[in-house]
Structure formats: structure tokens, C-alpha cells
Amino acid sequence: MGNRRHVAERRRSGPAVIGAAFAAVVATAAGVGAYALAGGEEDGAGARTAAAERVRTGPLTPAEVTSAARRFLTAWQSGRIAAAAGATDAPGAAKALLTAYGKDARIEDVTLTPGTPAGAEVPFSVKGTVVWQDTREPLAYDSELTVVRRDGDGEPRVGWRPSVVHPDLRDGDRLVTGESGTPPVTALDRAGGKITTAEYPSLGTVLDGLRDKYGAEAGGTAGVELRVVRGERSTARKLSGKTLLELSEGTPGTVRTTLDPRLQAAAERQVAKKARASVVLTRASTGEILAVANSGHGFNTAFQGSLAPGSTMKVITASLLIDKGLASADEPHPCPKYAGYGGWKFQNDDKFSIKGGTFKASFARSCNTAFISQAPKLADDDLTRQAREVFGLSRNDWAIGVPSFDGAVPVQRDAPKAASLIGQGGVRMNPLNMASVAATVRSGAFHQPYLVAPSVDGRGLATAPRTLPAGTLAQLRELMGYTARYGTAAEAMASVPGDVGAKTGSAEVDGQQKPNGWFTAYRGDLAAAGVVRSGGHGGDTAGPIVAALLKAGG
Incomplete structure (x- = not known):
């Protein structure tokens, strides 16, 4: 698979550790990384003491942000999806998308490394392996979560949105690994030169749009990819699907554009x-x-x-x-x-x-x-x-x-x-x-x-x-x-x-x-x-x- 290539991009510098609360990342016997934590961990909503049942108000403290982020990231990384979903303010939606992360996107061996919080926002990096039949390809990208107070009791929870799982996801979108269905395209400028994001970084969304529109009729063949598949809301907003990782390359067709190089x-x-x-x-x-x-x-x-x-x-x-x-x-x-x-x-x-x-x-x-x-x-x-x-x-x-x-x-x-x-x-x-x-x-x-x-x-x-x-x-x-x-x-x-x-x-x-x-x-x-x-x-x-x-x- 010498022609495999990664489409995911890193958008932040190397991650840092969230305070002293996060210790080093260690691997479990099952091969899935887990955080070695200082102190106990709340699993999902967890048991609450009478004092904790009082409604919490006011700005989030750094300790609350760190604890809520740690709870979510640790559970997700260790494969305890129900616990990770319970650490958010929308457990149902979170559980569905986190489950699909392994089932549909086929991402395994997930390691999550937090960065330094900025107020209630916590950046983190994601590393994993995308598995399709006998093919295994590494995946790496950066994301971010925001801690909020949950309605009703004010408890700190991760504010759920699909972009927590991957920054390109919107409501209703999914990550899917498989035969792409839509063949790739090679876009050409008006002079016949190949258009690439390496040369023109801001044309990524344009290339995605060209593939969605012309891939099926440009003469190419599909490959196996990890893709963002758009839902109804994104489709209504005319957002194109996006390739994040190619596991086996398709054969691209060609589409000429009016762009002047x-x-x-x-x-x-x-x-x-x-x-x-x-x-x-x-x-x-x-x-x-x-x-x-x-x-x-x-x-x-x-x-x-x-x-x-x-x-x-x-x-x-x-x-x-x-x-x-x-x-x-x-x-x-x-x-x-x-x-x-x-x-x-x-x-x-x-x-x-x-x-x-x-x-x-x-x-x-x-x-x-x-x-x-x-x-x-x-x-x-x-x-x-x-x-x-x-x-x-x-x-x-x-x-x-x-x-x-x-x-x-x-x-x-x-x-x-x-x-x-x-x-x-x-x-x-x-x-x-x-x-x-x-x-x-x-x-x-x-x-x-x-x-x-x-x-x-x-x-x-x-x-x-x-x-x-x-x-x-x-x-x-x-x-x-x-x-x-x-x-x-x-x-x-x-x-x-x-x-x-x-x-x-x-x-x-x-x-x-x-x-x-x-x-x-x-x-x-x-x-x-x-x-x-x-x-x-x-x-x-x-x-x-x-x-x-x-x-x-x-």
C-alpha cells in the first residue's frame, strides 16, 4: 500500500497535559490506552452526595473544567462509551456518535492527549488506527471540547456537539470507513495544471465540492476511505463530504476549472x-x-x-x-x-x-x-x-x-x-x-x-x-x-x-x-x-x- 496518503491535517502544536490531574498515558492489556488518574473517577452520571445535588452556579473553576474533561476523555479512550456519553450534557446524542466512531468509522486503539485549557475550552489530540479488512492505517488529528454547566443541577459536563469527535462534523454527520462510492477527481486549472491543497491550501473545500458534483461522471473508480458523510442539515447548507484518510486509492477522473494558477x-x-x-x-x-x-x-x-x-x-x-x-x-x-x-x-x-x-x-x-x-x-x-x-x-x-x-x-x-x-x-x-x-x-x-x-x-x-x-x-x-x-x-x-x-x-x-x-x-x-x-x-x-x-x- 505504498500509495496510501493521509488527508487529515494537524491544526495545533503539540499537546500539553492538563494540570497535575492528568498523568501519563498508559496502555491497557487490551491495547487501548487509558489515563492513569489521580483519585477516583465518576462513571457516567455517577452517585451524587446530598451536597452535590444542590444546583451549582457561577463561572466554572479550573478544577471543574479539568475534572469534567478528564472524565470524558478517559472514558472515551478506554472504550466505555456509556460512561463517556454520561460525562456530557447530551448523553443520547453522544452515545450514538461515539458508538459509530468504532462501528462505522472502524477506528481502534484510540489515544487522547489533552492540551492546556483556555477557560472552559480544552484542546486535545487524537491518535488511532483505522481498520478495514486486513488494512490498518494510522489516524491523527486535533479537536476541542468545552465544559459547561448542565441544565437543572449546574454540574460540569462536556458540552456535546459532533465536532468534539472530529472538527469537521456537524449535527447529523457521520464518520464512515468503506468503499467511498464516489470516485476521486483530479481538478485542473484553466491551463491544465493539477490543483492540490499542498500548493493552494484554501482549496480543500472546493476540491471536496468538485468530487461530490463530478466524481461519478468524471471517469474514475472509487477507493476505500474514511470520510465525513453529511446528514440532512449539512446537505441543506450545501456542505460537501470530506475524505479524511485513504486506505486504498481510487482512480481519479479529471475536471477542468476556470481558476488561473x-x-x-x-x-x-x-x-x-x-x-x-x-x-x-x-x-x-x-x-x-x-x-x-x-x-x-x-x-x-x-x-x-x-x-x-x-x-x-x-x-x-x-x-x-x-x-x-x-x-x-x-x-x-x-x-x-x-x-x-x-x-x-x-x-x-x-x-x-x-x-x-x-x-x-x-x-x-x-x-x-x-x-x-x-x-x-x-x-x-x-x-x-x-x-x-x-x-x-x-x-x-x-x-x-x-x-x-x-x-x-x-x-x-x-x-x-x-x-x-x-x-x-x-x-x-x-x-x-x-x-x-x-x-x-x-x-x-x-x-x-x-x-x-x-x-x-x-x-x-x-x-x-x-x-x-x-x-x-x-x-x-x-x-x-x-x-x-x-x-x-x-x-x-x-x-x-x-x-x-x-x-x-x-x-x-x-x-x-x-x-x-x-x-x-x-x-x-x-x-x-x-x-x-x-x-x-x-x-x-x-x-x-x-x-x-x-x-x-x-
């Missing part, structure tokens, strides 16, 4: 500079996706994220206002410090105002109240219809070749309706959506983005029922061009030559100290968008990433 490499370098960054670069006139990258290398936020786009949404809103004669680039337009609608009071960043300014000035400086002030003149469904009918968004009909989210612009009323005009409220987008918005402005019509050409499988691409009137389109390009050269996007776009347009955005998120930073722009026939979550202002965070790709595209 030089620009993809540039995108990988750019997102690596920022935590939680995502970017997409497209060809405006065709919709071809030339590059996509995420700094997290996990969930594909660039294609599947569902985030408030902040002021980048003002591109769509501006087109609506101009269409309806409620704004014109060079005409006076109000930008007060505050604007109220639906019982909410809205303000501008740093509470600025523009006196005697034009709509172009308000757009370039990203004045919220210039848009909120027009809410009373708009029907509840106006923004939704503009997004769907002109920009091809929020219709759930894109077919790019891998799972993607097409954006959401729901019909809203009162204060949420006003918030939607500035990319908050119920509006949700990702960099793919916002790159498409910039591309629609640049090319003059919506072209559905795609990663795999429709000629590969004969699928149809989504279309938009109408285009912007010539006058609206000219003004929208004027607004974005002015913003790129003299507005909030000017610093990021300063070194990008040619015919350019841009819009910045910052989106507030509940419970998040800094807003998500957004940026969408075009240069010539290239259009791009990016987001840096918790990054702050889009011009400072996502802007340099997008600008660098537009410049690299030459």
Missing part, C-alpha cells in the same frame, strides 16, 4: 496576511471565477458565507434610487448626522454629516443616512426585486460547479427595511456575491459566476430578467469610479491603474467587537470582492487584498 497563488498569499479573510476574483464579462481563497482553510466563506455585506450593498441600493429618480450622481442629496425610520435611529460612522453635498459625495464617503432617508419613498419589496431582477441575487438558482450561496435580500418592512438599504437587517452575502455585483456594474449585465464551464456537464446558468437603463449604469460607474479615486476606497486603490470602480463596507455583528470589513471593486474586465471578519473598516482590511488581485490581473 498565477492569480490563485496571489489570492492565497493575500488572505494569508489576515486572519479570517476571504476573496474572490472573476472575469466580469463572462462570470469565470479566476481565484478564490480563505485564510481559515475550513468553511468556504468566499462561496458559502452568509454575512451582512454592510455598505457594499449600497451599490445595489444606489442603482435602485437612481432608477426611481430618488437620487442622481451630481444632484444635491441629504446626508444628515442622523436619520430615523421604523422607530430606529440611524447614524453615520463617527456621526459625520455632509452639508450641501451631492449623492456622489454621499456614496463616496459611505453616508448611511443618505440611503436611510429614502426608505419612506420605497415599497417594501423594491430592494428585493432590484437584487433579484438586475443582479441575479437571492434567487437560489446559481450553479457554479460546487456548492455556493446566492445571497439573500428578503422583503422587510419598518426599521429592518431601512437597515437593508445599507447592507444590514436581513441582507446576507459573501465575496462571490459581491464580486458578481461589481462585475454586473462593470459589464452592464449579470453573468452568473462559475468555476466549472457549463459545457462540462450541460447545465444551464442563471440569468437576470433585466439590465440597468443606460443612464443608471453610467451614473453607477461614475459613483464607483469616484469612490475608487477620491472616496473611502482611494487609499487601497491608489496603485491600481486603469478603469476602476470600488465600494467599501463595514458590517456590524452582534457580540463582535469590530465590524466585518468588506470591499468590492473592478478594474477593466476583472471584478473582485473580499471580507475580513472582525477586521474593522473595509478600506483598511479587505481593500488591500482586493486591490492586490486586481493589480496582479494586469
Whole structure:
């Protein structure tokens, strides 16, 4: 089996021991490792004294975190599934998944090594052996658990979630070892070169999606693998299955993509500079996706994220206002410090105002109240219809070749309706959506983005029922061009030559100290968008990433 390879990745440094409570790992006679513990161990819920039956409250102590984690990890490692499940706050769900870990995933000889707790969170590493008939392959990965107080009595327990067993698992997902059913694929870039995660680390989810979509028809044969098999909830979220370990290789088929190897490499370098960054670069006139990258290398936020786009949404809103004669680039337009609608009071960043300014000035400086002030003149469904009918968004009909989210612009009323005009409220987008918005402005019509050409499988691409009137389109390009050269996007776009347009955005998120930073722009026939979550202002965070790709595209 000289060609076996591991797909699992280590994501943390070597584990440490949790305090003095965890001693060295020793092996039992049955070959399954067990912790040598200091003191006794509670088996499952265990017997409680009268004092322990009192409801515990307040923050968890380090001793409680250590004890609860030790109880769970020791029981799981020694194969006492009922006891491990009883050490969680959801014994039924935990028992089912931990049982399947041995029965369906066929993982044996499990050794769990805890790391240093961070508050209530305890990282741990997992080593085991995957067994299929006469084949035995080692498996290693890192995971994490969180200790919580159980409802009812406040006892410390491991907060159950499937990702405790493996970080790629979501509710309803399973780990399964066997003949994969879906043959592997070799993905090619537009020049015919092989795409690998070794060269492009953030393309793992894209490769998984390509296999799910094209594996059965690309001409390959299946191998034996340990895979994440998605359940109903994950399937509804368009999450692809994932190979964690190959025990015997299948024969891959081939699928050609639209990715440009030089620009993809540039995108990988750019997102690596920022935590939680995502970017997409497209060809405006065709919709071809030339590059996509995420700094997290996990969930594909660039294609599947569902985030408030902040002021980048003002591109769509501006087109609506101009269409309806409620704004014109060079005409006076109000930008007060505050604007109220639906019982909410809205303000501008740093509470600025523009006196005697034009709509172009308000757009370039990203004045919220210039848009909120027009809410009373708009029907509840106006923004939704503009997004769907002109920009091809929020219709759930894109077919790019891998799972993607097409954006959401729901019909809203009162204060949420006003918030939607500035990319908050119920509006949700990702960099793919916002790159498409910039591309629609640049090319003059919506072209559905795609990663795999429709000629590969004969699928149809989504279309938009109408285009912007010539006058609206000219003004929208004027607004974005002015913003790129003299507005909030000017610093990021300063070194990008040619015919350019841009819009910045910052989106507030509940419970998040800094807003998500957004940026969408075009240069010539290239259009791009990016987001840096918790990054702050889009011009400072996502802007340099997008600008660098537009410049690299030459």
C-alpha cells in the first residue's frame, strides 16, 4: 500500500497535559490506552452526595473544567462509551456518535492527549488506527471540547456537539470507513495544471465540492476511505463530504476549472496576511471565477458565507434610487448626522454629516443616512426585486460547479427595511456575491459566476430578467469610479491603474467587537470582492487584498 496518503491535517502544536490531574498515558492489556488518574473517577452520571445535588452556579473553576474533561476523555479512550456519553450534557446524542466512531468509522486503539485549557475550552489530540479488512492505517488529528454547566443541577459536563469527535462534523454527520462510492477527481486549472491543497491550501473545500458534483461522471473508480458523510442539515447548507484518510486509492477522473494558477497563488498569499479573510476574483464579462481563497482553510466563506455585506450593498441600493429618480450622481442629496425610520435611529460612522453635498459625495464617503432617508419613498419589496431582477441575487438558482450561496435580500418592512438599504437587517452575502455585483456594474449585465464551464456537464446558468437603463449604469460607474479615486476606497486603490470602480463596507455583528470589513471593486474586465471578519473598516482590511488581485490581473 505504498500509495496510501493521509488527508487529515494537524491544526495545533503539540499537546500539553492538563494540570497535575492528568498523568501519563498508559496502555491497557487490551491495547487501548487509558489515563492513569489521580483519585477516583465518576462513571457516567455517577452517585451524587446530598451536597452535590444542590444546583451549582457561577463561572466554572479550573478544577471543574479539568475534572469534567478528564472524565470524558478517559472514558472515551478506554472504550466505555456509556460512561463517556454520561460525562456530557447530551448523553443520547453522544452515545450514538461515539458508538459509530468504532462501528462505522472502524477506528481502534484510540489515544487522547489533552492540551492546556483556555477557560472552559480544552484542546486535545487524537491518535488511532483505522481498520478495514486486513488494512490498518494510522489516524491523527486535533479537536476541542468545552465544559459547561448542565441544565437543572449546574454540574460540569462536556458540552456535546459532533465536532468534539472530529472538527469537521456537524449535527447529523457521520464518520464512515468503506468503499467511498464516489470516485476521486483530479481538478485542473484553466491551463491544465493539477490543483492540490499542498500548493493552494484554501482549496480543500472546493476540491471536496468538485468530487461530490463530478466524481461519478468524471471517469474514475472509487477507493476505500474514511470520510465525513453529511446528514440532512449539512446537505441543506450545501456542505460537501470530506475524505479524511485513504486506505486504498481510487482512480481519479479529471475536471477542468476556470481558476488561473498565477492569480490563485496571489489570492492565497493575500488572505494569508489576515486572519479570517476571504476573496474572490472573476472575469466580469463572462462570470469565470479566476481565484478564490480563505485564510481559515475550513468553511468556504468566499462561496458559502452568509454575512451582512454592510455598505457594499449600497451599490445595489444606489442603482435602485437612481432608477426611481430618488437620487442622481451630481444632484444635491441629504446626508444628515442622523436619520430615523421604523422607530430606529440611524447614524453615520463617527456621526459625520455632509452639508450641501451631492449623492456622489454621499456614496463616496459611505453616508448611511443618505440611503436611510429614502426608505419612506420605497415599497417594501423594491430592494428585493432590484437584487433579484438586475443582479441575479437571492434567487437560489446559481450553479457554479460546487456548492455556493446566492445571497439573500428578503422583503422587510419598518426599521429592518431601512437597515437593508445599507447592507444590514436581513441582507446576507459573501465575496462571490459581491464580486458578481461589481462585475454586473462593470459589464452592464449579470453573468452568473462559475468555476466549472457549463459545457462540462450541460447545465444551464442563471440569468437576470433585466439590465440597468443606460443612464443608471453610467451614473453607477461614475459613483464607483469616484469612490475608487477620491472616496473611502482611494487609499487601497491608489496603485491600481486603469478603469476602476470600488465600494467599501463595514458590517456590524452582534457580540463582535469590530465590524466585518468588506470591499468590492473592478478594474477593466476583472471584478473582485473580499471580507475580513472582525477586521474593522473595509478600506483598511479587505481593500488591500482586493486591490492586490486586481493589480496582479494586469
